[in-house]
Amino acid sequence: MKRLVGLMVLVTCFVIHGKAQQIESIEFHLYTDSLKKGVHNYINVDGKLGDGNWRPLNSKLIQFSSNAGTWDGNNLIIDSSYNKDSVVVTAVLKGNTALQKTVTIYMKRNLVGERLKTEEELMKEWDNNSGKKGRKRGN
Template sequence: MKKSLLLWCLWCGMAGFAQGQAVARFDFNLYTDSLKKGFYNYINVDAQLSDGSWRPLDSTQLRFMASTGFFKGNDLFIDSSYRGDSVRVRVELRSDPKQWKETSIPIRRRPFGDLPTEREVIDREAPRQRGAGSVNRQL
């Protein structure tokens, strides 16, 4: 009984502390300069708390919306058939929807190059493996 009461008091104290740190301001902190179609793109939002510290926010604290695609948590998936040149992303605090931010993020225009074949990788690596004094053997 004493142990469960102690745990309950500890939990209540921690919950009160967590709620005491209100979000003073928040903003996008993107890891990339463009979004990639056909991939999940992580949308990072950082908040400055009332004590001055900075913390990342996730979908439990934010509501994510975008002009195209769909969110899974903080990850925005954009279909590879999307033809626009940018995506509007909006986040709002779940605790206070009047606080929101919106940004436009460009779509990557340059296509991804083809990956080299296994043979091309091996042929490219072969000269590096031969150093001064090494024996060149024919197989």
């Protein structure tokens, strides 16, 4: 009898704990405000648990879809030929399809390939700047 009561208490504890760990809602918590073409853009989705804590969710728990690009796990890859100003992304919890969110993420604009200075150019610039500072001090 004691074993039966102990087993019932144990099962009740697991049930209560299991309910607290269920995902009650999902949210996008993006690391960036825009997407870039030709790179892996990580799309972060977190689930709010019954105990109020947030848990990061991956593609094992979330079904991702979008109006453009291809998916590699949580990463959205936009082709370089994509010419719209935004992408609509939807995340659906696989275990409860009623929990879903959609967000519009804008594309990064003005991606100009900035040319980095060579070592020689930097050294010349530093030499010029250090000389100017020396003259200001009266050297």
